[in-house]
Amino acid sequence: MTSNADKLGNRLKELRARHGFTQATLAAEVGVTRKTINTVENQVFVPSAILVLKLAKALQCPVEELFYLEDK
Amino acid sequence: MDEMDKLIKQRAHMLIFAGLAFALWQGFFLMADLTARGSQLNQVAAFGTTVGALLWAAAMVGFIIFWRKVAAEKTNSSLEDELVQRNRIQAFANGFFLLIAAVFLGNGAETLWPGNAAAALRIAQIIGVTVPMIMFARLELKDLKGA
Numbered sequence: 001m002t003s004n005a006d007k008l009g010n011r012l013k014e015l016r017a018r019h020g021f022t023q024a025t026l027a028a029e030v031g032v033t034r035k036t037i038n039t040v041e042n043q044v045f046v047p048s049a050i051l052v053l054k055l056a057k058a059l060q061c062p063v064e065e066l067f068y069l070e071d072k
Numbered sequence: 073m074d075e076m077d078k079l080i081k082q083r084a085h086m087l088i089f090a091g092l093a094f095a096l097w098q099g100f101f102l103m104a105d106l107t108a109r110g111s112q113l114n115q116v117a118a119f120g121t122t123v124g125a126l127l128w129a130a131a132m133v134g135f136i137i138f139w140r141k142v143a144a145e146k147t148n149s150s151l152e153d154e155l156v157q158r159n160r161i162q163a164f165a166n167g168f169f170l171l172i173a174a175v176f177l178g179n180g181a182e183t184l185w186p187g188n189a190a191a192a193l194r195i196a197q198i199i200g201v202t203v204p205m206i207m208f209a210r211l212e213l214k215d216l217k218g219a
Contacts, residue, residue: 024074032153033076035215044215045155 009070012041015059030054079142079151080216084209086138090131091205095198097124102194155215163208170203171196 023037039045056063100120107114178192
């Protein structure tokens with residue numbers, strides 16, 4: 001069971017760099033603004049399932065590789 | 073800073089300008105209602121109301137120009153992405169709670185300075201319009217600063 005205290009970690013920055021995306025180009029690819037990508041990377045903003053799936057598709061990896069629940 | 077960042081910044085600045093213009097316009101309107109007709113303060117209030125109304129009108133024209141530009145560049149959906157929606161919800165929620173706080177304060181103040189319903193409604197109007205606009209702009213600029 002998840003709680004509000006659970007934190008969503010991600011490897012977005014690492015995978016984005018591996019695929020040669022900048023924040024701006026990835027943002028354009030998935031139809032959001034650069035600041036949205038930045039706030040997701042910095043764990044300020046928890047993205048919706050739709051955005052998560054779009055990001056995984058753009059970065060050609062399974063969702064689990066991109067996002068994970070951080071250990072408390 | 074890319075084109076989208078500039079649009080976000082521009083929208084936030086326009087919202088702050090519009091919010092302050094509205095507060096100025098309605099604030100002076102309130103002052104005009106509360107001061108004696110023909111008095112010096114009332115004349116200042118009338119002048120301030122006119123300036124505020126003109127600034128508000130200018131802000132509305134600015135918004136029309138801005139949204140036309142956004143539509144032409146086809147950046148509308150990105151400018152309204154889920155982070156923007158979250159910020160908007162948060163801004164409205166903050167505005168709502170501030171409005172409720174103002175109503176409670178107004179209730180308390182009413183016992184000291186009895187009854188001017190029109191003034192109370194105008195204050196509620198100012199808070200209800202201005203706070204969400206400025207709060208939303210602040211959240212957008214804060215996210216942009218971190219980006």
